[in-house]
Amino acid sequence: MTLALAPGDRPYLPRGVRMRPDHVRGGQVLLAPEKAVALDPIGEAILSRVNGQASFAEIVDDLAATYSAPRAQIEGDVQTFLQGLRARVFLMVRP
Amino acid sequence: MTAPPPIAMLAELTHRCPLSCPYCSNPVEMVSRQAELATEVWADAFRQAAELGVLQLHLSGGEPASRPDLPELTRAAHEAGLYTNLITSGIGLTPNRLDALEAAGLDHIQLSLQGTRADLADRIGGYKGGFARKMAVAQEIKARGIPLTLNAVMHRHNLDDLDRTIEMAVELGARRLEVACVQFHGWATRNRAALLPTRKQTEATKRKVTEAEARLRGTLAFDFVPPDYYSDFPKSCMGGWGSAGLNIAPDGKVLPCHAAETIPHLRFDRITERSLRDIWYDSAAFNAYRGTDFLPETCRSCERVTVDFGGCRCQALAIAGDAAATDPVCRKSPDHHRVTTMLEDAMRDAEGAGFTYRVAPR
Ligand code: SF4
Ligand code: SF4
Numbered sequence: 203m204t205l206a207l208a209p210g211d212r213p214y215l216p217r218g219v220r221m222r223p224d225h226v227r228g229g230q231v232l233l234a235p236e237k238a239v240a241l242d243p244i245g246e247a248i249l250s251r252v253n254g255q256a257s258f259a260e261i262v263d264d265l266a267a268t269y270s271a272p273r274a275q276i277e278g279d280v281q282t283f284l285q286g287l288r289a290r291v292f293l294m295v296r297p
Numbered sequence: 298m299t300a301p302p303p304i305a306m307l308a309e310l311t312h313r314c315p316l317s318c319p320y321c322s323n324p325v326e327m328v329s330r331q332a333e334l335a336t337e338v339w340a341d342a343f344r345q346a347a348e349l350g351v352l353q354l355h356l357s358g359g360e361p362a363s364r365p366d367l368p369e370l371t372r373a374a375h376e377a378g379l380y381t382n383l384i385t386s387g388i389g390l391t392p393n394r395l396d397a398l399e400a401a402g403l404d405h406i407q408l409s410l411q412g413t414r415a416d417l418a419d420r421i422g423g424y425k426g427g428f429a430r431k432m433a434v435a436q437e438i439k440a441r442g443i444p445l446t447l448n449a450v451m452h453r454h455n456l457d458d459l460d461r462t463i464e465m466a467v468e469l470g471a472r473r474l475e476v477a478c479v480q481f482h483g484w485a486t487r488n489r490a491a492l493l494p495t496r497k498q499t500e501a502t503k504r505k506v507t508e509a510e511a512r513l514r515g516t517l518a519f520d521f522v523p524p525d526y527y528s529d530f531p532k533s534c535m536g537g538w539g540s541a542g543l544n545i546a547p548d549g550k551v552l553p554c555h556a557a558e559t560i561p562h563l564r565f566d567r568i569t570e571r572s573l574r575d576i577w578y579d580s581a582a583f584n585a586y587r588g589t590d591f592l593p594e595t596c597r598s599c600e601r602v603t604v605d606f607g608g609c610r611c612q613a614l615a616i617a618g619d620a621a622a623t624d625p626v627c628r629k630s631p632d633h634h635r636v637t638t639m640l641e642d643a644m645r646d647a648e649g650a651g652f653t654y655r656v657a658p659r
Contacts (some may be wrong), residue, residue, distance in 0.1 A: 205514065205515050216444070216472075217442055217443075217444055218404050218405050218443075218444030218472075219444075222378075224350075224352070226302050226348075226349070226350035227302065227350065231352060233352060233353070233380045233404075235382065235404070235405040235407075235444050235446055235472065235473055236305075236353060236355070236382055236405070236407070236446065236473075237353075238304055238305075238352045238353055238380070288515050289514045289515055289518075290518045291472040291473065291515065291516070291517070291518050
């Protein structure tokens with residue numbers, strides 16, 4: 203399957219995957235089956251916008267506006283990050 | 298040195314199990330039912346673990362479903378904020394119990410697979426009808442949408458069925474497949490000749506896993522534990538002794554890994570006698586092999602030392618007779634010839650070698 207997200211794809215965290223604060227080490231951590239991934243502020247900013255409603259394009263727009271950064275660059279970063287999660291089945295998408 | 302906080306904890310709730318797999322990682326000397334920790338002791342241990350920094354809790358055994366209080370234990374772990382993973386053979390997970398576990402906040406199930414066919418699976422698990430019951434449980438898990446990992450323990454007798462194993466994982470809706478080649482600890486050391494795969498099987502397995510991983514990316518994730526003894530370098534033991542995870546045995550002994558009790562000079566504290574924080578940071582057993590300073594020069598001057606930490610302490614003890622030695626699986630180890638001899642012996646005796654099954658505790 204292709205892992206690339208189309209502009210209209212709505213990503214979500216499936217059952218068994220969630221983000222929560224790590225009270226001991228600080229920051230946010232993504233918990234998935236038998237794995238824990240420490241998130242950097244960028245990962246956290248992206249995942250806090252992943253809710254099953256927002257489309258990939260909307261997430262990119264929102265991040266570009268919030269951080270006043272070039273849209274193309276943000277799009278590339280978000281695409282890479284979400285594809286990485288999708289490859290590990292930590293993220294799924296609805297068309 | 299200061300240790301980082303632990304990430305994962307394995308709670309061996311019981312050593313009881315209806316199966317008797319000849320590779321079971323439980324120690325040969327098992328804890329009896331009478332000596333098992335009470336519900337409240339476990340619940341308190343889970344809270345201590347969460348405060349210490351543990352994120353992932355593996356509820357294991359034996360067969361954890363042999364504990365009637367499994368839903369209460371799951372709830373306690375969930376309320377402590379831990380991600381709860383049930384490691385099970387599936388036997389004993391009735392729809393009613395699955396209801397209770399889901400209600401208690403169970404996050405994920407890791408289901409073991411002894412084989413892809415009833416005759417083979419039941420012979421390996423030593424439990425007639427086990428495969429059929431396991432498949433019924435797997436369907437029930439799938440229907441409920443509980444996140445599932447299939448843990449296929451692989452060896453000489455089932456490695457040739459790897460393609461079918463992968464297909465089954467996809468059919469059962471698993472998101473992850475562990476291709477876990479038998480590790481020679483616990484009961485497995487008594488079954489080397491019967492279980493060690495051939496070199497040909499080992500090579501084919503690596504190829505098949507690489508191919509399937511690429512083909513199924515996004516559908517099924519793989520965790521691959523390659524066969525012991527065939528590699529040039531040892532596996533990193535859990536990211537180094539006392540650095541990422543800990544175990545609690547059914548009687549409350551806190552261990553750096555499930556095989557640690559095979560190192561005879563170490564004394565392990567119990568959760569009923571000392572706090573988990575003290576044990577993790579300050580106990581002699583946890584500090585015994587932290588870092589790399591204790592290792593021989595062969596390892597300390599090697600560029601892989603930060604990757605594998607000199608390998609497995611329990612294996613060093615079992616094969617080289619010294620828990621501080623270079624893991625003899627490493628081709629640089631002065632004891633490596635012992636591994637080569639073990640492989641040769643196992644291959645010679647493989648034909649017709651029967652299983653020594655795990656014996657259940659009372
Ligand atoms: S390996 Fe087999 S015998 Fe050991 S606990 Fe698991 S299912 Fe039971
Ligand atoms: S010499 Fe030691 S550190 Fe180097 S690969 Fe072998 S076991 Fe690992």
